[in-house]
Amino acid sequence: MNDGDRPVRVVLADDQPLLRRSLAMVIDNAAGLAVVGEAGDGVEALAVARATRPDVILMDVRMPRLDGLRATREIGADPALATSRILVLSMFELDEYVYEALHAGASGFLLKDTVPEQLIDAIWRTHRGESLFAPSILTRLVEHYVMTPRLHPRPPVGRLTGREVEVLTLVGRGLSNDEIAARLTISVKTVKTHISHLLAKAGARDRAQLVIAAFDAGLVRPRGHTGNIR
Structure with missing residues (x-):
């Protein structure tokens, strides 16, 4: 547990209700974690995040009204949510999603085929301030950065x-x-x-x-x- 035995507060943002329910069951059954809100699109994700001020937000990419990348960017720009960390969870490992998620302020990027134990570990690591990437994504991410011209020293x-x-x-x-x-x-x-x-x-x-x-x-x-x- 953390902070005087207060559970790590998690918000789920995904447009598939069945997947949200499955994730909630996995997370709520894990010691020290608690789901405090759910959202079916990016607009709801912003509202729920501002209402609950969670520790970690599991953010889908493709959602109606406002996609997860834009929602991540808006959450990252909100001083009231400065302590909320975002872990992007997607079915796709498309390069542009990974790069945009990082630039938007996400702490990590996992695929939806991640096993429950890895997901729980990822939430804890994200909460502790550690970036977390699926191995295949990490490899492609660093290859993109090291094989392209640097614009930074x-x-x-x-x-x-x-x-x-x-x-x-x-x-x-x-x-x-x-x-x-x-x-x-x-x-x-x-x-x-x-x-x-x-x-x-x-x-x-x-x-x-x-x-x-x-x-x-x-x-x-x-x-x-x-x-x-x-």
Whole structure:
């Protein structure tokens, strides 16, 4: 549990009532999580989010009236919802959806064929401030960024400590804070401190941008890529 045993509050935004009901059953049966609202389109998602101020919003992409990407952007721009994190859940892994979701402020992107255990883990990781992507999406995401011309400077690896480089490398490989702590034999609190420093030094908005920074710096390479990452 968290915050004095208060459950993590979740809002479901999807235009399929049966899927919302199934997700609600999975989430409500998980210890420490509670569904506090549902929405059938982006307009309702905004209203429910503002009424409940959830910790995590599971956001579908294709919805009537207002799609999930535009709803994500509006939620991200609302100061009253600054602590609400969005996890996009879609049937499609179309590249443009992933990129638009990130630019709109989503913390992660999962496919709807995710098993319940992975979904619950994703909600917890999103709530803790960790970006979460389906493996196939993460691979395509970083390949898109490292194989296209940069419009931003390379991350300042030269200004990072040796330990920060290690942490950034593991973030780029998609490891969670717990996994990084175990790999480096340090505490999770120390991992969080290193990540805070990395965000500041790299000028990154969130962990997703740190993943991209790790690939951009050549610390991690896309599968099958043997050339120089630029």
